[in-house]
Amino acid sequence: MSAPHKPLPGWADVALIPLVNVTAAFFISGLVVTAIGENPFEAVRLLLVGALGDLEGVGFTLYYATSFIFTGLAVAICFHAGLFNIGVEGQAYIAGLGAALACLYLGFLPGYTLAFVAILVAALFGAAFAAIPGYLQAKRDSHIVITTIMFNYIASALMGYLLVDVLRARGQMNPETPTFPPGGVVPHFHDVFALVGVNWPVTPFNLSFLIALAAAFSVWVVIWRTRLGYEIRTVGANPTAAVYGGVSPARITILTTLLSGALAGGMAVNVILGEEHRLILEYTAGFGFVGIAVALMGRAHPVGIVLAAILFGMLYQGGAELAFDKPKISRDMIVVIQGLVVLFAGALEHMFRAPVATLLARRAAGPPI
Amino acid sequence: METFDAFIVVFGSGIRLGVPLILACLAGLWSERSGVVDIGLEGKMLVGAFAAAAIAALSGSAWAGLAGGVAATIFVSLVHGYASIDQRANQIVSGTAINMVADGLTALVGNAIWSQGGRTPQIPATALFNTIDLPFAESFGVVPILGPIYRRLISGHDLVTYFAFALVPLTYWALYSTRFGLRLRAVGENPAAVDTAGISVRRLRYSAVVICGVLVGLSGVYLSIAQAAYFQPHMSAGKGFIALAALVFAKWRPWPALATCLLFGFLDALSIRLQGAILPMIGPVPVQAIEALPYILTVVLLAGFIGKAIPPKASGVPYVKEV
């Protein structure tokens, strides 16, 4: 019989092993920092100060975290159905197109209804773009990993063309759309706080954060408290049992990718509607891939995802400040950490089970007399 | 005559753009044929490119650069191999991790050493793989039609390019005429059959992973010290994924892989050439449309519209001995 992974007590499974995995990722990162001649502890200090040291840092941290919550949720919901959606980057990008089109062509809508509509259209565009690979996997057995990778590039090419040749603002040198009308934005926190007399520094941090938290909560509800979520988890855990239980894996695959793409659209809401107020080239900046790290680190659970997203937000914001102070530790360090998290929390997630099990057993047995 | 000239230019360009694809595609072929899925080709290409450029810049020797590039990539390949074969990890996740780490690390280290934003300094020609003129290129070149083809398409490439082309028949031969190739093809389809024949599945797959490392390392070497003369971050620009697309499109076979990579290289060269050009009836051709063509073609193939792309049966499935 194939050897199952070593059994561990429940708490070790849920908390200890993930912690060990993430620690390993950070440890290796520390080694890298040392190798390029910098002090890792100093780097951590600068990073923390940059991320949380002042309100401005906090604002940026949470702004980035908002995007990561959305992309992390998008990847995670697919994980629950047993699918690996690497295409969140492209789906978020196309969602941005939806938001932009809504804002540019539905400007007649009064006030903030434009923003609401734009959010829906963004979600719709993201969902549709994700559903194509989803459909191909469900009905034609096309491997969703390869198709979503391809679709990332197709999105990039398509958007490049649209932004340069079609949607570019007249007279504008940069490939970007005209600025959205005032009703087509999601307000910044610093503006909202100003309304109630609280002084908050200007940061990109905007109300999308609240939408992200609501989305995280909703995902939790859907996955663990609804029939759809039950069916998604069944297909992901045991497709044979799912068929036995009257669930159609094909239908669930398509539905899940739709939801995933819609969640990816949340990033468009945060960045395009919340901060940029116009569609710019390559605005996703790799955040779709961060979503993979966030989902793995957060073990596909919304609570874990929010925490992991905030951690990565800290890394990105703190990392920017760190790169400023220590030019040798450029922002690429964050991508390295991200990759190591994916490696240890994702690929090598069981590597430490045996040593940990031995350690726990030895402790339980007590010290030798 | 002008169109012929243009054709030569584009085709020559297409060859140069296709070489890293050929190498990376063959690398992926060896790995996937043994049952180890490798979407980390992109990251490994970067690692090879950076290591080669860094070592060539520091040592002044192209061959040292090549050795360094290949060694670094073999190391990364072994990490992926260990995760996939011994740890039975999800191979897609492992490949994704490698892409991320490689993308960041190559830029980071480059910046730490040279403080130029991750770029290496220009590497002197003495430490590069320079173009080679085959015998009689000049004198034969005056012959109409065949001459320019010989002088500019066949002659005038660097060693790595010639090796890449030689690698295709070599791969074909190794895969279909050697014992190792037979066993490798078998282990990617039915590892249990290989196991019961008394052959080590683990050893075969590790060998494949190392070969993959060598070849994709060479693709990186080509990028930084043959085609260009430096390394800059994200230099591979998706070529690793195009190579993956080509592999699927070629249905994991060596000669179709060559054809597909040349086709994709040609499309790449064409897109550069056609920038701003106006085709009859279509109008200005969006360069992005041609850029996206390899990816669209792969999706069409995967959707089953132009035949079925059936990967090696055991691809991506860790082998667990079960009787």
Place this chain on the structure above:
Amino acid sequence: MATEAGKSAPAIELIGVDKSFGPVHANRQVNLRVERGVIHGIVGENGAGKSTLMSILYGFYEADAGEIRVNGEPVRIRSPREAISHGIGMVHQHFMLVPPLSVLENVMLGAEGGPLLAPGTAAIRLQLAHLAKEYALEVDPDAIVGELSVGLQQRVEILKALVRGAEILVLDEPTAVLTPAEADQLFALLRALKSQNKTIVFITHKLREIISLTDRVSVMRRGEMVATFDTAKTSPPELADAMVGRKVILKIDKGPAHPGAVALEARHLKVRDDRGVLRVDDVSFTLREGEIVGIAGVAGNGQSELLEALAGIRPLASGEILIDGAPPPPSRRNPKGVRALSVGHVPEDRQRVGLVMPFEACESAMLGFQDDPVYGRGVLFDRRAIIADEAAKMEAFDIRPRAPLLKTGSFSGGNQQKIVLAREIERNPKIMLVGQPTRGVDIGAIEFIHKRIVALRDAGKAVLLVSVELDEIFALADRILALCAGRITGERRPEETNPQDLGLLMAGVAERAA
């Protein structure tokens, strides 16, 4: 009927071989002696330990204790490579072939004869031609294995062994996938091999084959080697007796059945498996309310596919299923629709099909019924209702521990099975399909489960019981249908038959007059 006097050492001798997999004691002190140049059969029911024993011989596993001797020499066989070097070749039940490769390439795998294929290829071509002439083993060396018929594929497996110089050939249930004509061809081949002084070990559960093919036969039962006979001096009843054993049949208090209306009718069902092989070959029967019909058969004779077809999981190749007198409409020919027609299904493989191991017990308990409003009226689940529902079931079925939130995988086999049963039985379906209800279940739970199944029947339900355990069939069934190779070979009442008689029917020996 040994061909030579016992002067030469036996080809294979297993002495005191013992092997356990955790709590499962697969081989208990097994002794086996296979003479050279003989066809030696090994029979036994499912789980008797035959395959494990042969796996040890072929080097897949190492025995925990015991000795192996080949041609009189003690040997250690730690891998298939070592087994091959001792001249032992194995033809597995599930072929170890590489479908996209040619016959030649498959035969060469592991016996290439050098780093380059060309010289080895020529040599093997010659060998194949020689073998073809010698044993009428015709196979086109350049044919692609995946395109060959199953019978020809098996020939390739045999060729593989012969090319490696196997003097001892072990075949594990070789006719399981063959048509009768192909089986005859195989037997002719085996006899030809024997005439060349090869030793053949033939594992099967089909007594007919043992009688017609083998010289000697050993019987395994529950991990032990219980008897060895000269085939000519024994008979199917004696063999069946040894296979099944004179065990006390689990008795439970069961009143007489009072069958009512026909609840389910199967008419000329034909079902194919995933590979397109016909597994249910023209099966017809009726199932009435208030009776338990037991389908007795050795695993792999079509009962799995039959159950799947009845439950709507697998489509019918031909034939009709009538539930309450009418065939289900096309929209209902799936698991969900069949459930809606008041048919419950306890699947044969609870871990792979019936439960979701990572789910909490209360979640596994919803499988198939997740849309039921009792679990939540609106969009959301009512967790309290779900947990309470399972808690009640756990109480009713004595599932331990009483922890609806515990992961399904953490329960013991018996309790997992009870979770499935509770789920299906509490729905009060009119028809209940039950597959291997007590596989991997401890004695205490077995009695409980049997009582519940009888209770179903007494409540007027129609129960179809599929089991490889004859005790269970005898204990529970009111009518017994024997299934062999996808066909019903006989119908009996339990009081009119006995395990030996039934064993013969299950083993495909011609139906005898009752």
